[in-house]
Amino acid sequence: MEKGLEAVMQEGEVNADGRQVVLSVRDVTVGFGSQLVLDHLNLDVYRGEILGFVGASGTGKSVLMRTVLGLLPHRSGTIEILGVDYDNASEEERMLVDMRLGVLFQHGALFSALTVKENIQLPMREYLDLPQSLMDELAYLKVEMVGLSPDAADKYPSELSGGMIKRAALARALALDPDLVFLDEPTSGLDPIGAADFDALIAKLRDTLGLTVYMVTHDLDSLFSVCDRIAVLGQKRVLVEGTLEDMFACDDPWVQSYFRGKRARSVVAHEKQPTAEVEKT
């Protein structure tokens, strides 16, 4: 049975804790030829949270994100987005779901021949029928929302710094006011201050817009500072998902070395520093 936009946006299983599940991945298996990358993987993402998704290189984080976005086929299992079983949805339902999703691919992936404003307007042109003046107004609004100055809107990607490209790509991901945003290593390639600013921007957007954020990252700072929950991919499935405390308590060797290793300890020490400073004054 087909559902209208209202139904698509409001549905989603509510779990035992009363949390709304906006993305539910059940028993999903993905492979290429004889190589199995994901094997009966399960994952839930809750409305309004920032979920950090980590795992060793090559474990399948990008494959999972692309599978959830319908860009790669899965051999078995179900994927429900905003309460809609994507595989069994009608074309209209899929389009309504797609409109509620924003994606920031690794390296920004802006079209180099288009200005920032034109890049932001691409999803608007694809899904909506709006007059140019309104699309311009909306594009400037998104540019401001991600902390870029208005003159950045008329620049081409080659005229922007790495941090500005990430912000412009985020503005494009926000073009249709999505419910759920996928970010693939959003802080990679940024210096620590740029990365921290970007993390703060994501947290602010979540708080003000009520976004749900699914963030693939290797950045320990992001995991410690902005993620509400973390899911760890390993052995073709989600090894553990939960809070930082759950990560510290997990006895899987990779999770232990990642969250209790030297780098993690220095990040924790650094995260605690501002509090110590405040206490001194």
Ligand SMILES: Nc1ncnc2c1ncn2[C@@H]1O[C@H](COP(=O)(O)OP(=O)(O)OP(=O)(O)O)[C@@H](O)[C@H]1O
């Ligand atoms: N289109 C494809 N065809 C064949 N194999 C693929 C394809 N895409 C990914 N793979 C394989 O799937 C595995 C997982 O790749 P993926 O890019 O998802 O890893 P990742 O966890 O995102 O790694 P990283 O952290 O380095 O980005 C790798 O062995 C990769 O070679």
